[in-house]
Amino acid sequence: MKDNVAAAKAALAHLEIDENAAAIKSKSRDFFWYSPVLKERLDHVVADFVVSPKSEAEVIEVLKVCYDHDVPVTTRGAGTGNYGQAMPLAGGCVMHLRYLNRVKSVMPGRVVVEPGCLLKDLDSECKAQSGQEIRMFSSTWATATIGGFIAGGSGGVGSVHWGSLRDLGNIIRLRVVTMEEQPRILEFTGEELARVSHAYGTNGIITELEMPLAPAYEWIDIFVASDDFMAATHFADELANEDGILLKLASVYEAPTAHAYFTRVKPHVDEGTHLIGLMVAPQSMDGFLTFLNRREDMRMIYRSDDHDWPRAPGPVFEYGWNHTTLRALKVEPSITYLQVRYAFPDHLELIAKMRDDFSPEVLQHLEAIRMNGKVGFAGLSMVKFTTEERLDEIVRLHEEAGALIFNPHRYTLEEGGRQTVDDTQLAFKREADPKGLLNPGKMIAWDDPDWDYARMYAWPGMKAAE
Amino acid sequence: MKDNVAAAKAALAHLEIDENAAAIKSKSRDFFWYSPVLKERLDHVVADFVVSPKSEAEVIEVLKVCYDHDVPVTTRGAGTGNYGQAMPLAGGCVMHLRYLNRVKSVMPGRVVVEPGCLLKDLDSECKAQSGQEIRMFSSTWATATIGGFIAGGSGGVGSVHWGSLRDLGNIIRLRVVTMEEQPRILEFTGEELARVSHAYGTNGIITELEMPLAPAYEWIDIFVASDDFMAATHFADELANEDGILLKLASVYEAPTAHAYFTRVKPHVDEGTHLIGLMVAPQSMDGFLTFLNRREDMRMIYRSDDHDWPRAPGPVFEYGWNHTTLRALKVEPSITYLQVRYAFPDHLELIAKMRDDFSPEVLQHLEAIRMNGKVGFAGLSMVKFTTEERLDEIVRLHEEAGALIFNPHRYTLEEGGRQTVDDTQLAFKREADPKGLLNPGKMIAWDDPDWDYARMYAWPGMKAAE
Numbered sequence: 001m002k003d004n005v006a007a008a009k010a011a012l013a014h015l016e017i018d019e020n021a022a023a024i025k026s027k028s029r030d031f032f033w034y035s036p037v038l039k040e041r042l043d044h045v046v047a048d049f050v051v052s053p054k055s056e057a058e059v060i061e062v063l064k065v066c067y068d069h070d071v072p073v074t075t076r077g078a079g080t081g082n083y084g085q086a087m088p089l090a091g092g093c094v095m096h097l098r099y100l101n102r103v104k105s106v107m108p109g110r111v112v113v114e115p116g117c118l119l120k121d122l123d124s125e126c127k128a129q130s131g132q133e134i135r136m137f138s139s140t141w142a143t144a145t146i147g148g149f150i151a152g153g154s155g156g157v158g159s160v161h162w163g164s165l166r167d168l169g170n171i172i173r174l175r176v177v178t179m180e181e182q183p184r185i186l187e188f189t190g191e192e193l194a195r196v197s198h199a200y201g202t203n204g205i206i207t208e209l210e211m212p213l214a215p216a217y218e219w220i221d222i223f224v225a226s227d228d229f230m231a232a233t234h235f236a237d238e239l240a241n242e243d244g245i246l247l248k249l250a251s252v253y254e255a256p257t258a259h260a261y262f263t264r265v266k267p268h269v270d271e272g273t274h275l276i277g278l279m280v281a282p283q284s285m286d287g288f289l290t291f292l293n294r295r296e297d298m299r300m301i302y303r304s305d306d307h308d309w310p311r312a313p314g315p316v317f318e319y320g321w322n323h324t325t326l327r328a329l330k331v332e333p334s335i336t337y338l339q340v341r342y343a344f345p346d347h348l349e350l351i352a353k354m355r356d357d358f359s360p361e362v363l364q365h366l367e368a369i370r371m372n373g374k375v376g377f378a379g380l381s382m383v384k385f386t387t388e389e390r391l392d393e394i395v396r397l398h399e400e401a402g403a404l405i406f407n408p409h410r411y412t413l414e415e416g417g418r419q420t421v422d423d424t425q426l427a428f429k430r431e432a433d434p435k436g437l438l439n440p441g442k443m444i445a446w447d448d449p450d451w452d453y454a455r456m457y458a459w460p461g462m463k464a465a466e
Numbered sequence: 467m468k469d470n471v472a473a474a475k476a477a478l479a480h481l482e483i484d485e486n487a488a489a490i491k492s493k494s495r496d497f498f499w500y501s502p503v504l505k506e507r508l509d510h511v512v513a514d515f516v517v518s519p520k521s522e523a524e525v526i527e528v529l530k531v532c533y534d535h536d537v538p539v540t541t542r543g544a545g546t547g548n549y550g551q552a553m554p555l556a557g558g559c560v561m562h563l564r565y566l567n568r569v570k571s572v573m574p575g576r577v578v579v580e581p582g583c584l585l586k587d588l589d590s591e592c593k594a595q596s597g598q599e600i601r602m603f604s605s606t607w608a609t610a611t612i613g614g615f616i617a618g619g620s621g622g623v624g625s626v627h628w629g630s631l632r633d634l635g636n637i638i639r640l641r642v643v644t645m646e647e648q649p650r651i652l653e654f655t656g657e658e659l660a661r662v663s664h665a666y667g668t669n670g671i672i673t674e675l676e677m678p679l680a681p682a683y684e685w686i687d688i689f690v691a692s693d694d695f696m697a698a699t700h701f702a703d704e705l706a707n708e709d710g711i712l713l714k715l716a717s718v719y720e721a722p723t724a725h726a727y728f729t730r731v732k733p734h735v736d737e738g739t740h741l742i743g744l745m746v747a748p749q750s751m752d753g754f755l756t757f758l759n760r761r762e763d764m765r766m767i768y769r770s771d772d773h774d775w776p777r778a779p780g781p782v783f784e785y786g787w788n789h790t791t792l793r794a795l796k797v798e799p800s801i802t803y804l805q806v807r808y809a810f811p812d813h814l815e816l817i818a819k820m821r822d823d824f825s826p827e828v829l830q831h832l833e834a835i836r837m838n839g840k841v842g843f844a845g846l847s848m849v850k851f852t853t854e855e856r857l858d859e860i861v862r863l864h865e866e867a868g869a870l871i872f873n874p875h876r877y878t879l880e881e882g883g884r885q886t887v888d889d890t891q892l893a894f895k896r897e898a899d900p901k902g903l904l905n906p907g908k909m910i911a912w913d914d915p916d917w918d919y920a921r922m923y924a925w926p927g928m929k930a931a932e
């Protein structure tokens with residue numbers, strides 16, 4: 001441990017600090033290993049120490065002490081990110097926010113909460129107090145935090161109705177602490193929200209969030225089977241366009257995903273079965289069944305409120321979003337994934353084309369989401385990984401065909417996004433983190449403004465493999 | 467009074483029957499007089515008697531007695547329809563459902579209610595019991611019934627989010643009584659709902675409804691002003707496409723509507739001001755203001771939670787939907803209206819064209835609604851009426867340009883719709899009303915299957931002017 005790091009650690013000794021090497025190692029990692037590319041590059045990354053502040057005042061203290069000693073600080077919610085977002089590339093301090101987990105107040109249509117609250121706990125508190133729940137959640141609902149979701153996620157279960165986190169209105173207010181000589185506490189609304197949401201904690205630490213709520217219903221989980229992939233995709237698309245049928249999830253899985261990777265679904269499908277996963281509000285079930293019965297080729301094989309499966313499959317959303325990849329990985333370790341944007345009005349055509357071009361090397365997994373008011377799909381395509389070159393080629397061919405890729409095999413904000421500098425985030429980093437100590441290595445624009453994205457960025461400051 | 471009618475009336479003497487001629491006259495009318503065409507043709511229409519059953523059993527009794535005596539029965543909710551829907555063309559019995567007004571049970575996401583309940587009372591009961599309200603309501607919320615809305619209406623405030631009543635999921639269940647020798651009680655869900663919803667009570671009487679609910683919020687009423695009509699229309703369109711901003715209403719009024727017809731708005735606008743009326747959920751206000759501030763040309767002139775207008779305008783939805791026409795009519799009696807469908811993706815272009823072609827003879831009034839998952843507009847254009855020929859010509863020119871018209875100057879189901887026979891409704895009428903006594907004269911297909919729609923249908927059975 002370098003002297004400055006040791007000095008910072010010593011100055012924070014009165015706070016809760018992890019001493020156990022195994023704990024430090026595990027709290028320095030996230031789900032980066034979904035990507036063989038990131039696995040190779042980040043596997044060695046480890047913090048020097050982990051501190052768990054118990055209040056905003058302690059957060060400020062951590063930031064101030066680390067600022068004084070030039071120690072990098074990487075914030076951790078639950079570490080379920082997929083791109084090494086929460087991994088301390090330069091070592092230093094991991095600040096774990098698990099104790100900042102209070103639900104502060106629940107009002108009609110909104111909640112005020114601390115960042116370390118698990119999505120699951122947030123929902124159960126909102127439901128208990130008011131029959132409400134958050135509009136959307138990452139499929140890691142059971143393990144992830146609301147702060148990590150806002151700082152590192154993009155959308156998920158609920159996005160079929162409400163769009164993405166980045167859409168106006170899906171975050172109301174963020175309270176943010178800066179890493180300056182004198183840390184400041186700022187309250188962001190409106191345009192300012194974009195400064196720190198999905199910024200990986202590179203330019204401020206969120207200590208409180210105000211989020212919109214939706215009514216909590218006893219969502220019915222459903223699986224529908226089809227022998228025709230595009231018919232299944234059209235089904236999900238048309239269903240998501242039914243304005244009177246309230247959905248929380250509409251996923252499509254190309255065969256043989258269900259048979260090969262969904263163990264509890266397997267007995268009920270065969271290799272050629274394409275699967276649709278749905279969450280339907282109970283009051284919308286009659287409308288849904290009417291819709292379903294108009295399509296002879298679609299078979300409902302499971303509904304959570306009425307089924308005879310000897311082993312229930314568990315929540316259907318835990319088959320969706322990035323849980324699909326997880327289930328596939330467990331069976332077939334060579335599988336990784338891509339994040340594709342199939343936007344209206346070309347989405348169906350583009351999906352058909354990508355499938356023609358790449359199946360079965362790339363299997364389609366689609367999540368219906370609203371983008372700018374129109375239903376489209378987020379593709380979380382499963383890729384049988386062979387080489388980095390081939391993976392890059394698949395990415396390139398998608399983009400050439402017009403299917404935008406958010407590359408999950410990169411650890412920087414820019415490369416995981418649209419490969420352009422986010423001026424708002426960069427400008428705020430200049431203000432809020434003048435020494436560049438917050439989650440270093442994640443914002444190319446800060447380190448190398450002239451980077452041309454021709455190849456993968458490799459942060460020079462990355463701590464060498466031990 | 468004919469003998470058979472007198473006999474039926476006598477047989478129902480133990481029920482509540484209106485004897486007062488003025489009361490009978492007024493309960494035989496609706497808002498048909500919005501249309502100069504209907505005003506001329508229906509002004510004389512009057513029932514022979516009005517009966518107000520107090521229970522489903524009494525409804526059945528009325529239907530059975532009238533069946534036995536061959537007496538027509540026209541059902542009345544509150545008589546706020548615009549096409550003479552609730553007017554007894556052949557005289558006979560008007561059955562007024564005002565006493566069937568109980569809210570039977572409120573559950574998460576749904577309510578069971580009797581048809582005569584006012585929309586306003588339904589909402590306040592749902593709100594009081596559970597913080598919920600109906601997904602959409604006619605702008606006659608304060609006076610109209612839920613049964614009349616389902617049997618005679620189409621959508622309204624809330625349709626910007628939930629689509630129309632006809633969309634799957636926006637009605638859950640209807641309980642219906644038939645007019646046969648032995649009246650039957652039927653429960654309709656799914657595809658069967660289309661039999662009697664928007665059927666003007668021509669083929670069965672709804673005695674109970676199960677409707678989906680949405681959360682009730684303290685909606686913020688807003689007026690935004692603009693000097694450019696198409697900019698205002700784009701604003702409403704784009705706002706309604708913001709998935710994270712929860713709206714209940716987005717109306718656009720071409721100038722000089724606001725200045726000329728909206729008395730309490732007039733001091734705050736001038737003749738050239740185009741107006742936008744909005745209802746925004748409180749938790750969406752921050753997102754809305756962010757959206758608004760991106761457009762320099764738009765001025766928020768009123769928000770209900772923070773304003774300095776000496777005379778508050780009242781609910782903004784009472785400026786929208788068909789209340790716009792009402793306000794215009796009051797100032798300028800020559801005004802009537804048209805109902806136009808401006809569907810995505812051509813809606814904006816078509817609106818611009820219709821305005822170019824017809825303003826100021828026809829002033830644009832638009833309501834953003836979702837149709838098949840896409841935002842479009844329902845036009846309730848205000849027309850300066852000159853002659854029936856010119857009105858028909860305006861209708862024709864709209865249709866030739868691709869703007870579908872639902873003609874509010876016709877009293878039949880077909881002519882007010884798409885000028886095609888609704889086979890579902892007709893087939894059910896054969897079953898449920900074999901003698902053709904329910905609201906006669908409203909379903910052309912029943913009376914004259916070969917009608918070609920070349921001119922306005924005039925029902926031969928209409929009671930001659932007195």
Ligand SMILES: Cc1cc2nc3c(=O)[nH]c(=O)nc-3n(C[C@H](O)[C@H](O)[C@H](O)COP(=O)(O)OP(=O)(O)OC[C@H]3O[C@@H](n4cnc5c(N)ncnc54)[C@H](O)[C@@H]3O)c2cc1C
Nearest residue numbers: 077078079080081139145148152153154156201206321322
């Ligand atoms: C199986 C699986 C499924 C997933 N499904 C989805 C999905 O549906 N949708 C989705 O968007 N993502 C998904 N993800 C990614 C990830 O789970 C989510 O983004 C999740 O919400 C992150 O929460 P976390 O608490 O684990 O955050 P972490 O991984 O701990 O942190 C995420 C990022 O946010 C930063 N951060 C955390 N807290 C703060 C704070 N208070 N202030 C500033 N920065 C902070 C961290 O430094 C890091 O950069 C999935 C991942 C897995 C493994």
Ligand SMILES: Cc1cc2nc3c(=O)[nH]c(=O)nc-3n(C[C@H](O)[C@H](O)[C@H](O)COP(=O)(O)OP(=O)(O)OC[C@H]3O[C@@H](n4cnc5c(N)ncnc54)[C@H](O)[C@@H]3O)c2cc1C
Nearest residue numbers: 543544545546547605611614618619620622667672787788
């Ligand atoms: C100012 C104004 C604004 C309006 N705005 C809207 C709007 O936003 N959206 C909209 O859709 N309409 C609108 N309308 C039309 C009308 O108000 C609505 O359709 C309203 O909901 C009708 O309700 P009501 O109780 O007055 O029905 P009524 O006019 O009494 O009846 C309507 C029709 O339904 C039938 N009916 C009534 N009850 C039953 C029953 N229990 N079983 C079977 N048939 C029945 C009647 O016979 C009649 O044919 C408006 C009208 C006015 C005058």
